[in-house]
Amino acid sequence: MSLKSELHTHVASLRRYALVLTRDPVAADDLVQETLVKAIAKADTFQHGTDLRPWLFRILHNTHISDLRRAKTRADAAADLPDPLARDCQHTQLELKQVLGALDQLPEAQRMPIILVALREMSYAEAARTLDVPLGTFMSRLGRGRAALRRIVQGVASGKLTLMQRKEGDA
Template sequence: MLPDITRHIPALRRYALVLTRDPGQVEDLVQESLARALAGSRSWRPGSDLRAWLLSITHNTFVSGWRREQVARTGLELVADTLPPSSQPVLPDLRVEAKQVVERLLSLPDGMREILLLAVVEEMSYREIADMLNIPMGTVMSRLARARVALRSQMEGGPATPEERRAAFKLVE
């Protein structure tokens, strides 16, 4: 029997948003992922990382849906909705900066964007990410480093030359 999975729903929503880039698809992906998790609950090993298992199911559900439907993914316009609720009003400058960071994050190639989210937001280890995505740990480290360089470069005005842009976005398989 699975432990309480509801505490992992916010992480699943964040990951689903990064995968789909469409706030309208987030709840559908999370719901489908949770349904698959419940249906396949016998495959979860007690004592293993439940969050990583659920994120892996979310990833596989997205990939399966993407392959099946070949849906064109759109840009994101929800920064205000993703900021944590606060009793103090959010400064307009902070909202604009957050929107710019999200837009630049979403412009990263899929592999880099996913790994950056899992490492930085979900605080997963390189090994957990590698196991979840079924890729070598060196690939995780490389993509994460390149994602950080690319995001930092975009925030500072972008790479100066086409060669620098290609190097920043090159993915190692």
């Protein structure tokens, strides 16, 4: 694969990752642009033979973390799903809101491993390199994140069930 086509593939992946991180197509493209600008500035220090994908993802990851720190808080964009998703059926939208909403409640350290693995484009080792953490730490965060995600979603589901039962009782 030529460098150009390899880079094109990675940029498409960056857009996917950024979209899930930001939950906003415009903010996602801004994040990818900022990442590419930084990558261009750092290109002279890129080590020949280094894997390009983790390098780019690491820049995006660090840029995103910096943006979050600057903003102090993550934008509350739970309802602003990307347009293509909004056209999906209501059931899918609800599932999407539920899972992404639960994902938003996780600390970044757990959220990012889950997203990186869900992209299905990297091995655990590559994803760990992207986040600049040892593989063991990555696995630990992924596991804890998944467990926490499950608890949150189950909590939301049982809360909805209680609410429905209460409404039925009221009627």
